[in-house]
Amino acid sequence: MSKSRKLLSGNEAIALGAYHAGVRVATAYPGTPSTEILENMAAFKDLYAEWSTNEKVAMEVGLGASYAGVRTLVSMKHVGLNVAADPFMAAATTGVHGGLVVVSADDPGIHSSQGEQDNRHFARLGRVPMIEPADSQEAYDFMAAAYQISEKYDTPVLFRITTRVAHSKSVVEVDMDVLRAERSKFFHHHVEKYVMLPGHARLRVPHMHSRMEELTALAEKTPLNIIIEGDSRTGIVSSGVGYEYAREAFPGASFLKLGLIYPLPPKLIKRFADKVNKLFVVEELDPFLEENIKAMGIKIEGKQHIPRHGELNTGAVRHAAVKAEIIPPADAAVEVVATGNLPGRPPLLCAGCPHTGAFFVLSTIGKRGKVLDARGRSEKESGLIITGDIGCYTLATYPPLRAMDTTACMGASIGQAIGLVKAGVSSKVAAVIGDSTFMHSGITGIIDAVYNDAKITVIILDNGTTAMTGHQDHPGSGKSAQGVSTQKVDIVKIVEGAGVKNLQVVDSFDIKSVRSAIRSALDSEQLSVVIVRGRCAVTNKVRKNKRRVDQDACNDCGVCLMIGCQAIQKKDGRVYIEAGTCMGDACGICQQICPKKAIGTEGKAA
Amino acid sequence: MKSQGKQDVLMVGVGGQGIILASDILGDVALDIGMDVKKTDTLGMAQRGGSVTSHLRIGQKVWSPLINTSEADILLAFEKLEAARWVHYLRPGGTVIINNLAIPPLSISLGTQVYPEDEAILGSFRRVTKAAYLINGTQQAAALGDVRTLNIFMLGYLSRFLPLKITDEQWQKGIARHLPSKILDLNKRAFEAGRGAAAGVNI
Numbered sequence: 017m018s019k020s021r022k023l024l025s026g027n028e029a030i031a032l033g034a035y036h037a038g039v040r041v042a043t044a045y046p047g048t049p050s051t052e053i054l055e056n057m058a059a060f061k062d063l064y065a066e067w068s069t070n071e072k073v074a075m076e077v078g079l080g081a082s083y084a085g086v087r088t089l090v091s092m093k094h095v096g097l098n099v100a101a102d103p104f105m106a107a108a109t110t111g112v113h114g115g116l117v118v119v120s121a122d123d124p125g126i127h128s129s130q131g132e133q134d135n136r137h138f139a140r141l142g143r144v145p146m147i148e149p150a151d152s153q154e155a156y157d158f159m160a161a162a163y164q165i166s167e168k169y170d171t172p173v174l175f176r177i178t179t180r181v182a183h184s185k186s187v188v189e190v191d192m193d194v195l196r197a198e199r200s201k202f203f204h205h206h207v208e209k210y211v212m213l214p215g216h217a218r219l220r221v222p223h224m225h226s227r228m229e230e231l232t233a234l235a236e237k238t239p240l241n242i243i244i245e246g247d248s249r250t251g252i253v254s255s256g257v258g259y260e261y262a263r264e265a266f267p268g269a270s271f272l273k274l275g276l277i278y279p280l281p282p283k284l285i286k287r288f289a290d291k292v293n294k295l296f297v298v299e300e301l302d303p304f305l306e307e308n309i310k311a312m313g314i315k316i317e318g319k320q321h322i323p324r325h326g327e328l329n330t331g332a333v334r335h336a337a338v339k340a341e342i343i344p345p346a347d348a349a350v351e352v353v354a355t356g357n358l359p360g361r362p363p364l365l366c367a368g369c370p371h372t373g374a375f376f377v378l379s380t381i382g383k384r385g386k387v388l389d390a391r392g393r394s395e396k397e398s399g400l401i402i403t404g405d406i407g408c409y410t411l412a413t414y415p416p417l418r419a420m421d422t423t424a425c426m427g428a429s430i431g432q433a434i435g436l437v438k439a440g441v442s443s444k445v446a447a448v449i450g451d452s453t454f455m456h457s458g459i460t461g462i463i464d465a466v467y468n469d470a471k472i473t474v475i476i477l478d479n480g481t482t483a484m485t486g487h488q489d490h491p492g493s494g495k496s497a498q499g500v501s502t503q504k505v506d507i508v509k510i511v512e513g514a515g516v517k518n519l520q521v522v523d524s525f526d527i528k529s530v531r532s533a534i535r536s537a538l539d540s541e542q543l544s545v546v547i548v549r550g551r552c553a554v555t556n557k558v559r560k561n562k563r564r565v566d567q568d569a570c571n572d573c574g575v576c577l578m579i580g581c582q583a584i585q586k587k588d589g590r591v592y593i594e595a596g597t598c599m600g601d602a603c604g605i606c607q608q609i610c611p612k613k614a615i616g617t618e619g620k621a622a
Numbered sequence: 623m624k625s626q627g628k629q630d631v632l633m634v635g636v637g638g639q640g641i642i643l644a645s646d647i648l649g650d651v652a653l654d655i656g657m658d659v660k661k662t663d664t665l666g667m668a669q670r671g672g673s674v675t676s677h678l679r680i681g682q683k684v685w686s687p688l689i690n691t692s693e694a695d696i697l698l699a700f701e702k703l704e705a706a707r708w709v710h711y712l713r714p715g716g717t718v719i720i721n722n723l724a725i726p727p728l729s730i731s732l733g734t735q736v737y738p739e740d741e742a743i744l745g746s747f748r749r750v751t752k753a754a755y756l757i758n759g760t761q762q763a764a765a766l767g768d769v770r771t772l773n774i775f776m777l778g779y780l781s782r783f784l785p786l787k788i789t790d791e792q793w794q795k796g797i798a799r800h801l802p803s804k805i806l807d808l809n810k811r812a813f814e815a816g817r818g819a820a821a822g823v824n825i
Contacts, residue, residue, distance in 0.1 A: 023653050023661070151660075151687075184662040184687035187653060257687070264685040330686045355706050355746050359735040361636065361727045363672035416732060577731055582671045586731035596769070 024188045026181040029152035031056030033159030034089045036194040039063060041081035043074040046485035047093030048128040049182035050121035054091055058497040067488055067497040070456040071096035075103040082116040084201050087163050091119035094135045108142035109220045110210055111170035115163035119175045121182050124300045125327035130425060132325060134301035139174050139278035143224040145231050146174040146278040150259045152186040158275060161240060169227045180257045232279045240275030243288055250342050251292030253305060258328055262298040265333040282312045289314050296342060300328050365411050367583040368599025370524035370550030371477050375412040375419040376579045377531045378402055384418040397443045401436055405429040407450040408484045409477055416578045426453055430461025434470040444538050446473040452482035452490040459510060465543050466515040473537045474545045479552040487555060516545050524550030527608040553599055561617040562598040563607055565591055569614035576606045628681040630689040634708045635700025636725050637672045640773030643800055645676035651788055651796035652680045662687040673704060698780050701725050706743045712750050717783050721759035762815055771812035778816025
């Protein structure tokens with residue numbers, strides 16, 4: 017058998033493990049930190065992979081494929097599972113035919129999410145097993161085990177990773193001789209299993225409980241759970257990346273390392289507890305292992321010393337161990353204090369971003385710079401409330417644009433705008449949403465606005481891609497996850513079809529048109545939609561005629577700085593444009609808004 | 623991590639400078655010489671122009687993918703302000719290599735904050751180590767014909783400081799694996815130039 021050593025991210029390893037386990041259908045909606053799983057699956061041509069419209073659809077497609085008897089992978093970020101919770105719970109109830117593994121990528125520390133949540137609770141909620149790898153090797157190896165468990169116990173398996181596992185690279189020994197088993201694809205008609213009428217669902221629930229008993233028996237003996245014998249003074253219970261930090265923090269301790277983290281093995285844990293003087297649990301986020309172990313009547317410490325939010329690291333684990341009197345203070349690392357008061361470098365909209373113009377218009381119409389204080393607060397309504405959504409454009413919240421008042425979850429901008437208007441605010445209300453997010457869950461909001469006659473303005477920023485997560489295709493892009501040309505779903509027709517009468521489509525780089533469209537939409541007495549359309553700067557490689565500032569004509573008024581373009585900078589009191597960053601003719605917004613017409617191309621000002 | 627050959631390398635800079643690629647190459651080369659490797663990069667809303675870090679850990683056996691504060695053996699900074707931001711990761715007596723380039727964040731242009739002086743940045747390192755090197759990487763990369771070779775130039779400079787046995791061939795192979803053939807020669811020259819620039823340094 018030939019083996020190959022590779023440096024793989026957790027996501028790459030999951031995809032390869034799933035592929036080698038014989039997966040034939042993979043579905044997902046992009047979301048950090050899970051996106052690369054489907055991108056890697058899509059690269060395999062002997063399976064079907066799709067970007068689904070949203071996570072709920074991804075789960076439903078996955079469930080259908082499982083019913084057909086094929087092994088199926090559904091992947092999403094933690095909050096994606098909230099969207100998919102309904103079909104997930106249905107899958108937990110009906111069970112599967114072909115193995116169904118659902119990857120939930122949690123984001124402790126909120127690197128790129130709207131919130132922090134511990135999706136281990138979904139395992140308990142759904143009465144399904146959960147597997148958690150600690151590094152890329154386990155991500156690869158555990159996939160095969162996950163599919164065996166799914167099929168043997170007639171259950172979807174939750175495969176929980178965290179950002180640090182998903183996006184860290186570590187060494188993986190890959191079996192290069194794996195033969196992907198060919199399985200027959202057929203659907204067994206079985207209405208008591210698949211048609212969840214109350215009478216049928218009642219038959220399934222006892223099965224869910226009995227499978228958890230069987231899985232508990234499995235947890236006692238599975239090689240996914242291992243004991244590493246060491247010093248008997250301290251026993252560490254851990255899983256996931258927390259285990260890696262703990263191994264480094266306590267090189268000599270005894271470990272119970274859990275790979276199957278739900279249901280837990282009471283006998284194994286009791287046996288481990290009896291071997292050591294003190295039991296300590298190292299886990300990120302909620303005291304999930306800790307509370308489950310305490311419920312077994314076993315004494316264990318953890319969250320009274322370890323932070324309940326954010327990511328852990330070796331230093332944080334050592335610090336907690338000092339508090340728990342497991343290691344003496346002298347062993348804790350000496351920390352050098354970071355340099356304080358350095359200017360931050362928050363992410364910004366790119367130079368040449370098609371969203372910039374629309375936000376500049378919203379910011380100036382709403383006089384946001386005058387109304388909001390430095391922290392974005394105002395006791396007075398500004399005259400224009402802007403509900404926002406999830407995507408690159410959420411960055412327009414930051415100065416100098418300050419053009420967003422809310423961001424909750426995918427698609428919420430439209431519903432929130434309707435709510436604000438129906439509650440009776442005196443300001444106008446605009447909802448801003450991107451094209452991929454609109455497809456994901458903005459459409460039902462538009463229908464609600466039409467149906468309930470909500471006088472709001474919806475601005476759809478259409479850059480033709482899912483930019484924030486790395487330019488994945490979506491129903492409006494005309495291309496599938498595997499690069500096949502497909503019918504473009506037309507946002508204009510969707511909006512018109514829902515019954516919107518006041519609809520305008522404008523070029524995002526024509527600032528006059530954007531301003532007049534947004535103004536007339538906001539002044540309209542009916543529901544209005546403006547689609548602002550322009551190509552994402554990152555996908556545009558053409559950068560002709562970089563803009564420059566005519567230093568004689570410029571009076572340093574600073575208006576151009578207010579669009580927040582990364583290319584426009586100020587040094588020694590003078591504004592200049594960084595040629596390496598400017599997108600030139602692809603954008604030109606600064607040139608259009610300069611009151612002194614001091615910005616132009618080489619040799620000619622505007 | 624006290625095992626022999628342990629090297630924690632923290633690379634920092636600004637999005638778009640090619641930092642992740644540089645650390646990918648070093649990670650692969652370290653794997654090729656039989657070391658254990660873990661690597662974790664800036665996460666999150668990594669838009670162009672944001673602060674970027676890449677943690678690369680090399681050793682006989684590596685557990686945590688994250689480098690601990692005060693434990694990085696080498697800090698390779700592609701931009702000066704970013705060097706200052708991560709000074710607390712360097713171990714006492716560790717090596718810091720700083721590209722002499724300032725990319726002011728927007729808050730500087732808007733006049734709400736001030737970019738730190740060179741002396742303040744270098745001073746913060748002198749409290750930790752004597753091995754601080756300020757190099758003209760951007761200038762030298764530009765002189766080679768393309769400023770985007772900065773990452774490979776920096777990697778070449780760094781290569782002199784690594785206590786790992788890596789042959790020229792292994793470096794060339796690692797670079798070739800990550801770069802398209804039409805810019806390969808240019809980048810090999812950048813690597814050699816970086817290596818050459820560090821030749822006179824008393825390590």
